[in-house]
Amino acid sequence: MSAPTRDEIREAIAHRISTAWPGDNPADAIREAIEQMADFMYGPSADRLTGERARGPSPREWPADLWDDLRNPEAAALDQFYEEATERALARCIEVATEELVTAGMAFARAFPDAPRAMVPSVAA
16 A cells, blocks of 8 residues: 555645544644633623623733723724634634644655555545
8 A cells, every 4th residue: 555645645634634623633632722822802792792791800900912902893803803814824824734744744754665554434434
């Protein structure tokens, strides 16, 4: 059996993401990390839009927060910017991780061209 191609490795990664069980999707963990990094943006808008303090103490007590006491239009705009940034960051992270994993897979395939292979179903199937 021949070593896998770049496309086959990329397809295997995409298949892993697209067929993951709920709670086991690697993209969910990436999204969570991005959301935690961006909490300084989301906190004030979520508090204003929901009408409650999601995190307890005043945002002024959170040293990483940049805004506080936003008006509703400001909170809604900040929330929209946050959501769009999160989606862009998630797509870029998955793209970078995929390329790095493809590179690692190709390095392994070159080092061990006769290694036994598993059969990966086609994502298109």
